[in-house]
Amino acid sequence: MLADLRDAMRQLRKAPGLTTTALITLALGIGATTAIFTLVHQVMLKSLPVTKPGELWRIGDKDRCCNWGGFTQGDDGDFALFSFEAYQYFRAHTPEFSDLAALQAGNSNLGVRRAGSPAPVDTRNGEYVSGNFFRTLGVQPWIGRLLTDEDDREGAPPVAVMSYRIWQDKYGSDPSVVGSAYQINGCLFTVIGVAPRGFFGAKLAGWGMPDFWLPLTAEILITGRDGKKPRLKTPQSNFLDLLGRVRPGTDAKALEAKLKVELSNWLASHVPDMDPGEKQLWQQQTLHLVPGDAGVTQLRSQYQEGLKLLLIAAGCVLLVACGNLANLMLVRGLKDRAQTSIRVALGASRQRIVSRSLVECVTLATIGGALGIFVAYAGTRLILHLTIENPRSYIPISAAPSVPVLLFTLGISVVTGIVFGIAPAWVTSHADPAEALRGANRTVGGGGSWEQKSLVIAQGAVSLVLLSAAALLGQSLRNLQHQNFGFEMQGRYLASINPSLGNYKLEQMEPLFRQFEDRLRQMPGVRMVTSVLYAPMSGDSWNHGIRVEGRPEPPPREDTGSGFTRVTPNFFDTIGAKIVLGRPITEEDTASTRHVAVINEAFAKKFFKDQNPIGQHFGPNRIRYSAMYEVVGVVRDMRYMTWGFKEPVRPMYFVPQAQIAQFDDAAFASGESASHFLYNIVIWAPEDPPGMEERVRKALASVDPDLVLYDV
Template sequence: MRYLRRFLAKCISLVRNRCAEEELNREINGHLALLEDDYREKGMSADEAHFAARRAYGNVEQAKQSHREERSILWLEQFMQDIRYTIRQFRKSPGFAITVILTIALGIGANTAIFTLIHSILLKSLPVADPKSLYRVGDVYTDCCLTNGLENSNGDFDIFSWDNYRQLRASTPEFEQLAAMQAGEQLLSVRRGTNPAHSRQAEFVSGNYFSTFGVAAFAGRMFTDADDQATAQPVVVMSYRTWQSDYAGDPSVVDSTFYLQGQLVTVVGIAAPDFYGDRISANPPSFWVPLSDEPLLNGANSVLHQPIACWLYLLGRLRPGVSIDTLQQKISANLRQWLTTVDGYQRHGFPALISKVHVVLAPGGAGIERLQEQTDKKLYLLLSISLLVLLVACANVANLMLARGMKRRAETSMRMALGSARSRLIRQMLTESVLLGCLGGLAGLAIAYAGTQTILALAFPGALHSAIRATPSLAVLGFAFLLSLATGMVFGSVPAWITSHADPAEALRGATRSLGDRASLPQKWMIILQAAFALVLLMGAGLLTKSLQNMERQDFGLQTANRYVLHFDPMGAGYLPEGKLADLYRRLELHFAAIPGMQSVGLAMYSPLDGNQWTDGITLPGRPLPDPNDDNDALLNRVSANFLDATGQTLIRGRGISQADNEHGPFVAVVNEAFAKKFFPHEDPIGRRFGTYEREDTGAYEIVGVVANAKYTDPHEDAKAMAFEPLAQWQHNLKDPIFVYLEKQTHIAGAVAMNYRGTRQSLEQAIRSALAEVDPNLAIINLRSLDSQLAGNFSQERLVARLTVLCGLLALVLTSIGLYGTTAYQTTQRTREIGLHMAFGADRSQVVGMVMRRTFGQLIFGLALGIPISLMGGRMMESQLYLVKSYDPWSLVVAIFVLAFAVAVAGFIPARRAASIDPLRALRNE
C-alpha cells in the first residue's frame, strides 16, 4: 500500500518537478536562514554567520540531488530532460534534423512497405474463427486446376475429385468439418434483371464451406449442406465487396434472383465483410456457389460427376486431440483403397502409381497458399534489399551525427569538465538518435503506405478487389517502431561512443586543434560500408535488370507488332457444344474479318502466355503405350484456320491449318519443332500420326506441318512440345467419360488472336459492335495487345527489378552525399596542412591528387568488402535470375564503374576547393 502510494507520489512529482524544486529551495533557504540566526545569536557577524551556516549545512547541491533521487523516478526525469534538450537542439539546427529524418524515413519507409506486404501475404491467417485448427489435406500445389491427382511423381496427393471428397469426408470423423473448394479460378457471366452481363470471379465450394470457416452472413444467410444437393434450388452467396462495388450495398440483392451463365440462381446472403475467401488472391471470388450447382452452370463441361477429374482442394477443421500422423496414414490408406475401386483409375497406366499415393496434412490457417508459394522468394529478396538501403542510410546518418558531435565537442568537453557523468552524456546522445529514428519511422510510415499501394498496383495490375491491403496493421506499426528504435541505436552508438571519449582537458585548452582526428577513422569506415552496400545493391539491380531484359526481349517465337488478343467466354453466353459452337466460331470469324484494317483473325482454346494451357500424354501408333513414368506430355491447343498466322508463328515445313480442315475433312495437326524433336527425333514428322486419348486414339491426327517453337506456358523455360489441332474437328467415337468430357471442354475457344492495323481503341469499338451483332450476350473479358499480354507475365519481375534499381540509386546517392560531406569536412580540417604543402611548392593538381587518393583509398576498401558480398548476394538470388549467371561480370563491372564514377564526383568537388586554398591565408588562419 505505502509503496503504491509512494510510486504515485513519485509520478506526481515527475509532472510537477519545477514546483517541487522550488519548494525544496524555499525549505533549504529557510533552514540556512535559521542556522544563520543561531550563529548571529552566538555573537557572529552577519558575514561570519552566513558562511558558518553554509559550512554547518554541508553541500547544498548534493543534498538537493539526493532529495531529487528520493523524490522522483530519476532515470525517467533525466530521460524527459534529454528529450527536451534534444528538441531544443533540433530547433537550433532544423536542417540537420530534417535531413536525418528524411534519410531515415526513406530507409524505414521502404522496409515497412515490404514488411506490410510480407505480413499481409505471408504471415497472416485467414480472417476466420480459430484458424489454428484448420488443416489442408495436401501440402503442395503441383497442378492446377484440373488434373487426375497423380501428377506428382512421389505420389503426394493434393487435389481431389468430388467423388473422392465425398468418400473422404464420410470416412474421417476426425474432422469436425471437411470442406472442398475449387482449385482454379473461374469467371462467370453475371446478369441482374435486364442489365448487361459482366464477368465476375466465382468459386464452387461445398455446402459446409462457411460453417467450416465459421464465417457468418453479413446479410441474409450462408448456404449449407442442405443447399448443396442436386435437388436443391440453386443458390449463391455474394462477397461483401462485390455487393458494395457492383450493387452499392443494395439490400434488395439478398433473396433476389440473378442470371449466372444464363441460369437463374438466388443470392441468399452476403458474406462477412472481412471474409475474402479461402486464399489470398488478387481477384477474390465475387460469388460462392455450391458444388451441386456446378453441372447447371458449366453445362456439358461439368466436372462434378467425373470421378477422376480432380479440381478441388480440401480444407477441414480438426477435432481437438487428433493425431496428425495417424490421420495422415489413415487417409492415405483409405485413398489408395478408394483409387483401386474407381474405374477410371484402373486405366491410363494409373495402377502402377497408386501404390505410392499418400497425403500430407498441412496447417491450413492461412488457407490455400498458392500465391504465397509464388511470391515469398521475391518478397524476402525485396526485404533484404530494403534492409541494405536502411543500413546505408544508417551509415550516412551516423556520419552526420559524427560530424555534428565534432562540432559540439567543445560543449561536450565543457560539460564533462563541469562534472557530467560519461554515461549521462552517452544516454543523452542515444536519446537524441533514437528520437530521430522514431521521427524518421513516423515519416517512414507515410512513405510505406503510399509505397505499398504503388507496389500492389504494379504487382497485380487490374486486380478488382484484391484481398491484400496496404493499410498498416498493428504488426506493421510494431515492426516500424522496433526498426526505428534499432536504427536510432545503430546510427547513434558510434558517435555517442566517440563523443563520450572526449577529453575534458580539451575544453580548457579551448582549441579546436585536435578536431577530426579521432573521428576520421570511424567516418572512413562508414563510407567504406556505404560503398560496399551500394555496390551490392547496384550489382543486384544489374543482375535483375539484365534478367528482366532477357525475359522481355527473348524470342517468344511470335510476331507481336499489330497483334491483339481478345478473351471472351462463349459458355457465359449459353453456348454449348457442338453444333452451336461451330456456328458461333464461323460467325465470329466472319464479323471480325470484316473489321476495316483486320489482316487476319483466328480463334483458339488459349493464346500464348495467357495463363491457360492443356497438357496431355501423346500416343503414337505402332509404339507401345507409354508407361505412366514416361514423359510423353505435350501441350495441345485447338485453333481455327488463321490462328497461327494471326499470332505470327513461322511455318517451317508442310502447311498450316486451313478452312478445309473442318468436321468433314480428315483429322490433321500442326506441331512445333520441339514436338517433332521429342517424338520423331530422327524422322520426318510430316505424314506421321499421333493421338491423345491412349487406347481409344493412338493415331487420329496426321501431322501436316511444322511451325517454329513459340512459348505458350512458362516464359522462363524453353518452349515445350506442342501440337495444334483444328477447332472444327471432333472425335465422336470416344467411350471413356473423361475423354468425352475432355473433347467437349477443349473445343471451347477462349481467345481470338488478331493482326490489326489500327489503334486499340478503334479495335475495341469495332469488336464491341461485332460481338453485339453476333450475340449481345457475349461479353469481353479483356482485350490486350499481344505485347502487353506477354509483358503481363513479368509484372512482378519488373517490379522487383525496378525497386532494386531504385534502391541501388538511393544507396548511391546517399553514399555520394556521405562521401562528399566527410571529404569536404576533412579537407577543411587539413587546410593548414594543405597550405603548407602549397607553400612548399605543391601545385593544384598535386593537392587534388592528394585528396582523391584518400577518396579512392576508401573506394578500394569498399570494393574489397563489397565484391565478395555481391557475389554471395548473387548466389542467394540465383533462382530469381533468367539466363544470367549469379556472378555476371557485366553487372559487376557496371556496378563498380557507376560507384567509382559517383565516388570520383563526390571527392572531386571538395578536392578542387581544397586546391584553391590560398596558402598564405591558410597558414595565417592558424
Template sequence: MSLTDIRYAARGLRRDLGFTAIVVLTLGLGVGANTAIFSVVSGVLLEPLPFEDPDGLVTVWEHNRQYRNTMGQVSPPNFADWREQSTVFAAMGAAHWASVALAREEGATRVVAAVVTPDMFSTVLRARPLVGRVFASADGTPESELAVILSYELWMREFGGAADLVGSTLTIAGHSFLVVGIMPAGFRVPVYPDAELWIPLRWDPSSEDRSSHFLRVVARLKPTVTVEQARAEMGTIMSRLEREYPEHNADTGVNVVPLKRYVVGDVERALFVLLGAVGFVLLIACANVAGLLLARTSVRERELGVRAALGAGRCRLVEQVVTEGMLLAVLGGGAGLLLAFWGVELLLALAPGEIPRLGAIGIDGRVLAFTLAVTVLTGVVVGVMPAIRSSRPQVLEALKTGGVGRGAGREGLSARRALVIAQVATALVLVGGAVLLVRSFAALVAEDVGFESAGLVTARISLAGRYPDAAGRAVFVDGLLDRLNWHGEAQSVAASTSVPFGGWEVNQSFEILGRPAPPPNQEPDARIISATPSYFQAMGIPVVRGRDFSERDGPSAPRVAIINEAAARQCWPGEDPIGQRLRVPPDDPEVGVEIVGLVGDVRFYALDREPTAEIYYPYRQVPGYAVNIVARVPEDPARFIRVIRDIVRDLDPSIPVYSAARFGQLIGRTAASERFYMIVLGIFAAVAAMLAAVGIYGVLSYSIARRSNEIGVRVALGASPRDVLTTVIGDGCRLAAFGLVLGLVGWLALSRALTPLLHEIDATDPLTLLTTALMIVAVTFLASYLPARRATRVDPMVALRVE
C-alpha cells in the same frame, strides 16, 4: 534521460537546423523504407487468414510422383474416398473453377465463379454472410433450386448494393439462380481467390470419372490433430487407393499443405529478401548519421571539456549525447512514418496481382510497433559511437584558446572512415543485387516467345449455355470472323480455344497409334487447342512442315491435327511426324487423327517456362465452348478491341466479351513480379548509393577542414592543384577500395538469397560484380571531387600565418 536533457538537446538542435534537417531526412528514409516493406510483410505473411481458427485449415492435393507435381488437383472419386475414410479432419470441402455469363438488361458480363461443396462455407471455412445465408446441405441435391452466393464486390459493382437482391433470381450461364447470400467485403475462397460468385456442387463425386482431376480440396483439422498426423493418415489412405485403382492412381500420393502456406506461395522468400535489403538501407543511414554526430561531437569538444571541468561526470556527458541521438531518432522515426504512408501507396501501385493478400497491407498496430522498435534501435545505434567519444573529453586541450580536442584528431577521423567503409560495403551488396535483377529481367523479356506480339490483340468470348451444340458454336464463330474480316482494319483474324499468356489451357493425355500402350499414368500429355484456319498466320507462328488448317477441315472431313516442335521432339525424335496418327480421347480408338502439320514452339504460360507439347485441332472439328479472337491490327489495336465488342453485341447481346488486351500487355503481366522486385530493390540500391556518397563527401570534407593548414603548406612548398586534387580523390578511392573488399565478402555470403528470383544468370556473376564495382567507384569519384576541388582553393598564406 531527464526532461532537462531533452530541452537542452532540443535547443542545441534548433541552433543547427541544417544539421538537424539532414539527420532527420536521412533517418526518415531508412525508417520509412523499413516501415513500408514491413507493412507488406505483415499483411502478406504475418496477418492471420480471415477465417475462424485459420491455423486449422489445410489444403489437400494429389502428388504425382512421376511428374514431381506436389500440388495436383484431385479427381472427384478420390475426394469422395478421402472424405469418407479420413478421421483427422473435422470437415473437408472441394471446389472447381468456372467462368459464367451473368445476364443483365444492358448485356452479359463474364464473372469468375467457384463451384463448391455446400459445406465449404458452413463447416470448413466457417464463414458468415453479410446478408442472407450460406449454403445448406440441401442446396447440393439435384432436386433443389439452383442457388448462388455473391461477393460483396460483385454486389456493389453490378447491383449497386441493392438491399433486395437476396431472394431474387439471376440468370447465370442461361439458368435461373436464387441469390441466397452476400459475403462480407474481401471474402474469398482461398483456392480460387479470383472467384466473385459461388455455386453449390450438385452431383455425387463418387460417380464421376477418376481420371479427371479438377478439384481443389480444403479441409479443417480436428482440434488435436497436427499437419504431420494428417499427412501420415492421408498417405495411408492414398496408398490404399493406389492399389485399388492402379489405372488411375499409379505413382500418386497425397500432400497436405497448411492453407496459409498455400496462399502465401513463393512470395515469402522474395519479401524477406526485400526486408533484408531495406534493413541494409537503414544500417547505411545509421552509419551516415553516426558519422555526422561524431563530427558534431568533435566540434563540441571544447563545450564538453568545459562542462567536465565544471564538474560534470562521465555518465552525465554520455546521457546528454545519447539524449540528443534519441531525440533525432524520434524525429527521424516520425518523418519515416509519414514517408511510409506514401511508400505503402507506391508499393501497392507497383505490386503485381501475383502477390497475395494485397488488401491486408496497411499501417496497423503491428507496423506501428515495428516502427517504434526500429526508431529506438536506431537511436541506440547512432548514439553509441558519439557517446563513447564524449565520455572521454580532453579537458586541458579543450580549455586552451583555440584548442582542438582529441575528437577532432586522428582517432575521431578513423572512426568516421570506418563508418564510410561499412556504408560502401553495404551499398555494394545492394547495388549488386539490383544489377543482378536488372540483368535477369532483361534476359527474361528478351526471351523469344515464338510469335509476333506487335500489333496483336485478343478478346475472349464464352458460348457455354447459349450454344450447347457443336454446330451452333462453329456457325457463330464463323459468322463473327466473317464480320471482323469484313470490317477491314485487321490484316488477319482468327480464333482458338486458348492463346499464349491468356491464362486458359486444357492439358490431356494422348496415345500414339501403332505403338504399345504405356503403363497407366505414364501416357504423354499435351496442351489441346482448337484453332480456325489462318490462326498461325494471325499469330505469326511459323508452319515448319506440312500444311495449315483450311476450310475443307470441317466436321465431316477426316480428322486432322497439327503439333508443335516440342511434341515432335517428345514423341518422334529424329523422325518426320507428318502422317503419323495419335488419339486424344474421345477420338476414334481405331482411326485417331492424322498429323498434317508441324508448327514452331511458343512460350505459353510464362517467359521463364520452356515450350511444352501442343496439339491443335481444326475448330470446326472440335468446337470449344469458349474462344479467343485474335487479330493482327497494324494501327490502333485498342480501337479494334472495341470493334470486337460491338460486333459480338450485335450478333448476340447475351455473349460476354472479356480478357480483352494487347499481347504485349499479356506478356508484360507474366514478368510483373520480376519487374516489381527489380524496381523496389533498385530504389533501395539508389538510396544506399546516395547515402554512401554523402558519407564519403562528409568524411572528406571533414578531413580537408582538419588538414587545411597542412594542405596550405603543401601548396606553398610547390604542390600543384592537380596534386591536391589527386591526393583527396585518392583518399576517397582508398575508402571505397576497403569497402569494396568488405562488400565482396558480403556479396558472396548473401547473393545466393537472390537465386530463386533470377533468370538465366548466376548470383555470383563476375560481370555483374565488375559492373557494380565500377558503379561504386564512379559514385566515389563524384563524391570526392567536390571536396577535392575545395581543397585546391586553400590559401597558402593563411596556412603559413597560422603555422
C-alpha cells in the same frame, strides 16, 4: 527522458540542413522496408479472418489449378487435388475432423444478371464449395444466411451466397438482394445471404477472389446444362482442395498417417477403373497434412521467394542509410565534442551522455519512420500495380498500413535510430575533460576518425553488393526485353471473351466465330483475324499425355506431357509465327476431313526425334487414341505457356476449331466439347489505328449483344 526529448528536438531545429537530409534518407529507407513488409505480412504471414484459424489443416501441400485427371498425381505421387468421391470418403472415415470442407481449386467464370433485368450479363468469379464450407471456417453471414449441407444435396433448390464486396460495390448494400433471383450461367439461383465484410474465401490467389459461392452440387446443374459430364460424377476428376477443422487434442502426424491409409484404400477400390500406367503407380501415391490457418495460399507459393529477396535488399538499403546517417551524426558529434567535454567536466556521467545522444537519434528515426509510412503506402501501391493487381479480378491485398505494419515501422524506426546513433554516442561519451580546458576539441580534424573510415568502408561494401545485384537484374530485364518470343506483338490486339456463359451449343461454336472474325475483318485497318482457346503468353493451356501410334504404353514415370490449344485458320500468320515444315491449319481442315495437328519444334524433338514428323499420328493420354491426329506442320517454338526466358519451351500442339474428335470416355468427350468454346480473338491491325478497343467492342456486340467480353 522528457528533458532529453526536449533537448533532442532543440538540437534538430538548430541544424535544419542535417535534419532535412536525415529525414529524407530515413523516410526512403524505412519506407522501402515497410512497403515490402506490408506485402510480406499480407501474402505470407496473415491468417484467414475466421474462427480459431490455428485449428484448420489442409490435406495436400501443393498449390495446383485447376483440374487434375486420373488416379495418380505427378511423378512424386503427391496428392493435392481430390475428386468429389474422394472427399466424401475422407469425410466419412475421418472423425478426427469436426468438419472437413471442400472448395474448388481455381474459380469458375460466371455470367450473372438479376432475373428480369435488361442489363447486360455481368462477369463474375464463382467458387463451388461444400455445404459445410462456412461452418468449417466459423464464418457468420453479414445478412441472410450461408450455405448448409441441405443446400448441397442434388436436387435442392439452387442457391448462392454473395460476397460483401460485390453486394456493396455493385448493388449498393441493397438488403433486397437477399431472397432475389439471379440468372447464373443461364440457371436461376436465389441469393440467400451475404458473406461477412473482410471475408474473401479460403484462398489467396492471383486469379481473384470469389464473388459468389455456389454449392458443389450446383456444378451438376450448370455443367449438365452445357451438355458436359459433371466433375462431381467423375471419380478421377480431381478439382477440389480439402480444408478441415481438427478436434482438440488431435495429433497432426497421426492424422496424416491415417489419411495416407485412407487414400490408399480409396484408390484400391478403383483399381479396375485405372489405366495400365496408373495400376503400376497407385500404391506409391501419398499426401501430406499442412497447417491451413492461411487457407490455400497460391500467392504465397508464387511470390514468397521474390518477397524474401526484396525484403533483404530493402534491409541492405536501410543499412546503407544508417551508415550515411551515422557518419553525419559522427561529424556533428565531433564538432560538439568540446561541449560534451565540458559536460563531463561538470559531472555528467558517460551513461547520461550516451542516453542523450541515442534519444536524439531515435527521435530523428521515429519522425523519419512516420514519414516513411507515406513512402511505404506509395511504394506498395506501385508494386501491387506492377505485379499482382489484375483489372479483371479483385485480390484483397491493401497498401494501407495495418496495425502489425505500424508496429513493424515503429520497431524498425527505433532499431534504426539505435544503429546509426550508437557510434556517435560512443565517440562523444569518451570526451576528455582536460581536452575541453585546452580547447583542443573545438575543431574537427581533416583526416577523419577511424570510426568514420570504418563506416565508409561498410557503406561501400553493402552498396557494392546492391549495385551488383541491380546490374544483374538489369541484364536479366534487357535479356527479357530482347528475347525472341517466336511470334509478333506489334499491331496485335487481343479480345478476351467467354462464349461458354451464353446460351450456345457446341455445334454453334464454329459458325459463331466465323461471324466474329468476318465482322472484325471489315473494320478499317484490320488485316487478319483469328481465334484461339488460350492466347500466347497467357500462362494457360490444356495439357495432355501424348501417345504415338505404333508405340507401346510409355513407362509410368516417363514425362509424356504436352500443351494443347485450339485455333481457327490463319492463326499462325495472324500472330506472326513461322511454319518451318509442312503447312498451317487452313480453311480446308473441316469437320469432314481427317483430323490434323500442327506441332511445335519441341514436340517434334521430344516425340519424333530424328524422324520426319509430317504424316505421323498421335493422340491424348490413351493408346486407343494414338491415331487421332495426323501431323501436317511444324511451327517454330514460341514462348506460349511460360514467361521465363531461361525455361525450355514446352512441347505443344494446335488443332482446328472446326474438327470435333470422338471419344468413348465421358470425361474426354466433355473436355473435347469444352475446348471448342474459345476464349480469345486476335486482331492484326499493322498501322495501330486509333480507337481499336471501342471499335472491337462494338463489332462483337453487333454479332451478339450479350457476349461476355472481358477486355481488349
